[in-house]
Amino acid sequence: MGITKRFPGVVANRDIHLSVEKGQIHAIVGENGAGKSTLMKILYGMQKPDEGTIAVNGTKVSFHSPADAINVGIGMVHQHFMLADNLTVLENVILGSEPRKGGVGIDFGAARKKIKEISDSYGLGIDPDVLVEDIGVGTRQRVEILKVLYRGAKILILDEPTAVLVPHEVDELFENLKGLVREGLTIIFISHHLDEVLKVADAITVIRRGTTVASVDPASVTARQLAELMVGSELPSPETRESTVTDVVAVSVRGLTVLSADGRPLIDNISFDVRKGEVLGIAGVEGNGQAELVEAIMGMRVAAGTITLGEADISAWPTLRRREAGVGFIPEDRHRHGLLLESPLWENRILGHQTQKPNVKGPWIDRKGARADTQRIVEEYDVRTPGIDVKAAALSGGNQQKLIVGREMSGDPVFLIASHPTRGVDVGAQAAIWDHLRHARAAGLAVLLISADLDELIGLSDTLKVILRGRMVADVDPANVTPEELGSAMTGAGEAT
Numbered sequence: 111m112g113i114t115k116r117f118p119g120v121v122a123n124r125d126i127h128l129s130v131e132k133g134q135i136h137a138i139v140g141e142n143g144a145g146k147s148t149l150m151k152i153l154y155g156m157q158k159p160d161e162g163t164i165a166v167n168g169t170k171v172s173f174h175s176p177a178d179a180i181n182v183g184i185g186m187v188h189q190h191f192m193l194a195d196n197l198t199v200l201e202n203v204i205l206g207s208e209p210r211k212g213g214v215g216i217d218f219g220a221a222r223k224k225i226k227e228i229s230d231s232y233g234l235g236i237d238p239d240v241l242v243e244d245i246g247v248g249t250r251q252r253v254e255i256l257k258v259l260y261r262g263a264k265i266l267i268l269d270e271p272t273a274v275l276v277p278h279e280v281d282e283l284f285e286n287l288k289g290l291v292r293e294g295l296t297i298i299f300i301s302h303h304l305d306e307v308l309k310v311a312d313a314i315t316v317i318r319r320g321t322t323v324a325s326v327d328p329a330s331v332t333a334r335q336l337a338e339l340m341v342g343s344e345l346p347s348p349e350t351r352e353s354t355v356t357d358v359v360a361v362s363v364r365g366l367t368v369l370s371a372d373g374r375p376l377i378d379n380i381s382f383d384v385r386k387g388e389v390l391g392i393a394g395v396e397g398n399g400q401a402e403l404v405e406a407i408m409g410m411r412v413a414a415g416t417i418t419l420g421e422a423d424i425s426a427w428p429t430l431r432r433r434e435a436g437v438g439f440i441p442e443d444r445h446r447h448g449l450l451l452e453s454p455l456w457e458n459r460i461l462g463h464q465t466q467k468p469n470v471k472g473p474w475i476d477r478k479g480a481r482a483d484t485q486r487i488v489e490e491y492d493v494r495t496p497g498i499d500v501k502a503a504a505l506s507g508g509n510q511q512k513l514i515v516g517r518e519m520s521g522d523p524v525f526l527i528a529s530h531p532t533r534g535v536d537v538g539a540q541a542a543i544w545d546h547l548r549h550a551r552a553a554g555l556a557v558l559l560i561s562a563d564l565d566e567l568i569g570l571s572d573t574l575k576v577i578l579r580g581r582m583v584a585d586v587d588p589a590n591v592t593p594e595e596l597g598s599a600m601t602g603a604g605e606a607t
């Protein structure tokens with residue numbers, strides 16, 4: 111009640127009132143920077159509010175750390191899974207809260223029994239003894255949920271839980287969530303996917319500019335009305351109408367192969383062309399080689415095969431030289447590869463572009479040029495920030511993403527690798543990014559698009575390929591495929607063997 115949280119120059123939460131009923135699925139929606147994550151971090155003890163109170167089951171609580179939140183039954187499932195691949199499900203689940211046997215040693219038997227009980231009673235279908243590296247994305251997410259339940263959570267906070275799932279996994283997740291609330295648990299989740307919110311939520315709270323602006327009954331609103339409540343704009347569509355594909359090959363990849371440390375092919379003999387004015391979409395369940403493909407093309411990973419940009423064989427070039435030759439890169443992990451979180455926005459504008467205009471004049475960094483161009487990106491891409499001197503860490507996730515997209519589309523790249531370009535951005539910003547991509551494409555940009563948002567992938571792509579276990583296994587016509595059909599192709603259903 112009355113939660114307020116200030117950061118220098120911003121009020122992230124202003125007198126927020128949120129009341130979540132036990133046994134319900136409660137969705138939190140709002141545009142980028144509205145204050146959703148801040149509110150969830152406060153509820154999970156990661157941040158302290160400046161004002162306001164939290165009550166759980168009628169009792170006022172005060173959190174100093176997530177441990178305090180867990181103690182009163184609040185658990186959080188983060189968007190980025192935090193599981194160790196080389197451990198089993200059981201080892202991952204008990205990590206940090208291992209049951210002890212007689213004071214020494216871990217009581218694996220007790221842990222296994224408890225995991226089985228939780229899995230059975232909520233229908234999660236989890237085998238405690240498999241290695242995490244051998245299970246798919248949907249199962250990993252259920253393991254994350256189980257991990258939180260194992261610690262006694264009765265209220266689960268999920269941050270954009272469907273971002274990495276294919277359609278049938280989304281349906282499964284929703285079934286699981288419904289099962290959890292039937293057993294009396296409570297779910298709070300953040301999502302930018304309004305149609306999904308309407309499908310699964312019992313109640314919706316809309317946050318705008320730091321404060322709660324509406325509590326909505328999902329049965330009585332449409333996705334369009336919800337979008338209007340959030341951002342005051344209409345729901346966009348990614349659809350690309352006219353083709354701008356030319357005959358000129360911008361990028362040609364031949365026989366690209368990437369091996370793992372133990373010699374397994376992560377990318378197996380992949381070849382394709384991207385022509386000027388073409389968006390080549392790659393559909394695949396996360397972890398099927400997309401990351402390695404992109405890193406190989408960017409020169410961040412050793413690979414066999416050839417990559418030709420225009421007339422030049424760039425296969426042996428370092429990353430910076432590839433960028434200088436006109437390759438733009440919107441990375442999947444914006445924190446690891448996209449931004450220096452502790453540096454101000456204008457320095458982040460220079461990152462990866464430190465040898466290019468407007469960031470340099472002769473041999474020197476041109477601070478004035480970089481600052482002016484950062485200001486331009488902030489305006490053109492609607493990056494909500496108190497200024498260009500704040501640290502990148504101070505921006506909300508969606509606004510960080512807009513900054514990266516703006517930077518990578520600057521300087522007229524000839525080839526853009528866009529990995530999940532609109533992940534975490536709200537519907538309004540998504541429409542703006544789609545427009546920028548379409549314009550650049552019409553002007554001749556070649557784009558390699560990787561996205562878990564299948565509507566986006568189908569809508570923007572001129573050509574669409576499916577990647578599975580490091581190989582391109584199918585070509586799909588984006589004009590005639592539904593997200594459900596594409597989802598099945600991605601999981602290998604119907605794959606000719």
Ligand SMILES: Nc1ncnc2c1ncn2[C@@H]1O[C@H](COP(=O)(O)OP(=O)(O)OP(=O)(O)O)[C@@H](O)[C@H]1O
Nearest residue numbers: 117122142143144145146147148504505506507508
């Ligand atoms: N550590 C921080 N320091 C300074 N400002 C911050 C910090 N964290 C968040 N903010 C600011 O608080 C506001 C709310 O951010 P928050 O991350 O809660 O938004 P959000 O609704 O989760 O957005 P998104 O959908 O983009 O993830 C934003 O203006 C953001 O810039």
